[in-house]
Amino acid sequence: MTVTQPSDQAARERIREDLDSTLFVEAGAGTGKTSELVRRIVRLVASGRTEMQRIAAITFTEAAAAELRDRVRIELEKAAGETDSPSSEERTRCEAALAQVDAAAVETLHGFARRILAGHPLEAGLPPSFDVLDEIGASITFEERWTAFVDDLLADQSLEETLLRAFTLGLTLEHLHIVALEFHRHRDRLEDVTIDVGPLRAVDAGPLVRDLEQVCELRASCQDPDDGLYRHLEGLDMYRRRLAAAETDLVRLSIWAEGTRMKCSVGRRENWDGVTPSDVRGLLTEADQMRSDLLWQARSSLLSPLLAAIRHFILKYAEDRRRQGRLEFHDLLVQARDLLRRDALVRSAVREQFSHLLIDEFQDTDPIQTEMAVLLAAKGVDGKSPPWHEASIEAGRLFFVGDPKQSIYRFRRADIVLYQAVQERFSGETVRLTQNFRSVKPVIDWVNHIFAGLMAEETEGQATYVPIEPWWEPPETTPVTVHVLGGPSEGLVSSIRQREAAEIARIIEAAKAEGWPVGEIQGSGERVIRRAQYADIAILMPTRTTLPPIEQALEEEFGL
Ligand SMILES: Nc1ncnc2c1ncn2[C@@H]1O[C@H](COP(=O)(O)OP(=O)(O)OP(=O)(O)O)[C@@H](O)[C@H]1O
Ligand SMILES: [Mg+2]
Incomplete structure (x- = not known):
């Protein structure tokens, strides 16, 4: 190994020394992001800026959190035992930190949220001994509640006509169930959503009937009753008559929704006089479009009252879970975020409790994580806090580490667009690490080559590839290959x-x-x-x- 320092050494030193700035570190896999986060924690403690028990270090999974705690402990032990550079004062501080490391907030975001709620259950409106349901328990309870909700929905007189119409247009209970599950998954976003529910609209088939009537009259211009287009118009005329004769909105809707084809491609030119088959077909395409538009309008107007009912169901269910203290996993985040949002006293207590928030794997951030981080780092705001992108945060309180290329939890609401917004909002300049310590040159060359091509352009929600540089040369004896x-x-x-x-x-x-x-x-x-x-x-x-x-x-x- 000829090099003695990583090529990005200046960036690494900045992470360890520039402790009073908000930093956003972005770097590829194996570049030592987590190692640098650990070193920053040690420096924060050793320099006397804070204590281990006042640091929150958040990562994405339980396994990563356990490993992070171990790595912090190991680095603190090293720093406490070093005899050359750090002062005895620094060593003493690291020793004190070692005694705190087991109980320190080195955990997942859910763990951190739970810690906040457990510290302030009454303010959060929770019974002090609240529980967190496991995934299976949560799913069973949800399905029980859903079944009861569907029974109520079907018995609700005020929704009877809406449901009949919606079912006529092809809606099923399974569709509603899918919507309910999505609403449930994003329940924290439902509160700010309003769904306008207007009265049921009358189903006006007039324009479609008139259009069809005009097209069907064009049959008179055809000389051959066996012409395909002529026969098609005959069929459509029947359809038009049924539509015109329908007595109720429900019947009209069911005729609209039939799969009757309007567009067609048949008709011989020589059979037609004064109008061409292609003119007729053009009119039929317009009529078909009108029918689709009408159906679409009918479907969306029917959805609003049903979506509003499901929204109400989801919010009521969330409220019941809170009152009973039987939370789902995601509730931990929502409840902690809501508590920090609405209660200025709790917010300032938690802000006092945690002086520094360091977040690893920020590419997999849930939108609530960003909000909580900002709530805890914002300059003293009384009352209701401003939205995260308007808040002004205290320098040095936040430290983010992430690799947008490694975002893998989109299904758990990880959001790269939000990641980029946070990066822009809170870091004047992003600290980048490029030296990779995990793999050897031939492997890294291959990875750079493949991914530079595959991830060439930055588009919204998709990171570009940033090449990494190998630190280790392959051993001379055996070739290392992909x-x-x-x-x-x-x-x-x-x-x-x-x-x-x-x-x-x-x-x-x-x-x-x-x-x-x-x-x-x-x-x-x-x-x-x-x-x-x-x-x-x-x-x-x-x-x-x-x-x-x-x-x-x-x-x-x-x-x-
Ligand atoms: N400055 C360094 N010098 C030598 N090796 C290092 C250095 N920093 C980190 N390493 C080693 O590189 C490897 C990767 O480090 P680390 O896990 O911190 O990287 P990372 O960027 O967090 O990785 P990931 O992208 O998987 O989260 C580890 O084996 C670590 O010990
Ligand atoms: Mg890491």
């Missing part, structure tokens, strides 16, 4: 999966047998190269469906 397995394959998916699995098993066997080199950092910080073991190998797969053939192949290869 193996691409397989190649174009034909046959049934199941047999391709089996072949793929067999290749995976073979390459694992080769890695072990040939002793592929693995770099390992020793406790002393020195890196040694050793032969690969099975424990070094991870198999990543997009879905679980590919797992059984892989298990089988591994069993066959290794008898595991």
Whole structure:
């Protein structure tokens, strides 16, 4: 190794030393983002700016949080034991921090939210011994409530006509169930939404009937009653008459909704006089468009009262969970956010309790995370707090770390557009790390090459690829390469999966047998190269469906 310092050393020093600024660090995988976050925590404590128990370090998963706590502990131990540079005062502070690290708020956002709620249950309107339901329990309870809601909905006289019409137009209870689940998932956004519910509109078939009548009269210009277009118009005329004769809105709607085709492509030119088949077909296309527009309007006007009823159901259910103290996982975030939003006293108490908020994996942020971070870092605001993008925050309280390319939790509301907005709003300049410590040059070259092409352009919601630089050279003895397995394959998916699995098993066997080199950092910080073991190998797969053939192949290869 010829270089002695990472090429981005200045950025790393800034993270450790510029402790009184709000920093936003953006960097690729394995560049030491989490390591630098840990070092910043140690510096915050060692410099006497704060204490470990006043720091909140938030990451995305329970596993990452446990690892983060361990890494903080290890770095604090190192700093407490160092004899050369830090002053004895700094060492003493790190020792004190070590005693606090187990109880410190190094946790997931949900854990942090729970901590805030547990500290202020009465203000949050929760019974002091509130519970958090697991996912299965939450789902069962939701379905029970939904069933009861549907019974009420179907018995509700004021919605009877709306429902009849909606069902006539193809709506099903399953559709409503899907809407309810989405509303439930985003219940925190429902409160600010108003749904206007107007009276049911009369179903006016007049314009469509008149249009069809005019087109159907054009039959007189056709000489051949066997002409395809002529026959089509005959059929449509029947349809028009039924529509005109319909006595109720419901019947009119059901005729509208029939799949009767209006547009057609038949008709011979020589059979028509004074008007061409193509003119007639143009008029039919217009009539068809009119029918679709009318249907669309009818459908959307019917949806409003139903959406309003579902919104009410979801909010009422959330309210009941809060009163009973039986929260769902996501409720932790919503309740903590709401509490911080509305209660200036609690807000200032929590702000006093936590002087610094450091957030790892910020690319997977839930919108509520941003809001909570800002609420806790905003300059003293009394009463109701302003929206996050208007708040002015105290410098140095917030520290964000993220890699937009690694955002994987979109289904859990991670939002890259929001990530970028926060970055712009709170950091004058983004601190970037580019040196990768995890992989060796040939692997990184391959990754840079592939992804620079695949993620070439920045579009909204999609990060561009930023190349990373290797820190470690590959060991001189064995070449390190990227193996691409397989190649174009034909046959049934199941047999391709089996072949793929067999290749995976073979390459694992080769890695072990040939002793592929693995770099390992020793406790002393020195890196040694050793032969690969099975424990070094991870198999990543997009879905679980590919797992059984892989298990089988591994069993066959290794008898595991
Ligand atoms: N300054 C450094 N010098 C040498 N090795 C380092 C340095 N910083 C971090 N590392 C090592 O690099 C590896 C990756 O570090 P870390 O987990 O902090 O990266 P990261 O950017 O947070 O990764 P991810 O993108 O997966 O979250 C670890 O093995 C760590 O020990
Ligand atoms: Mg990390």
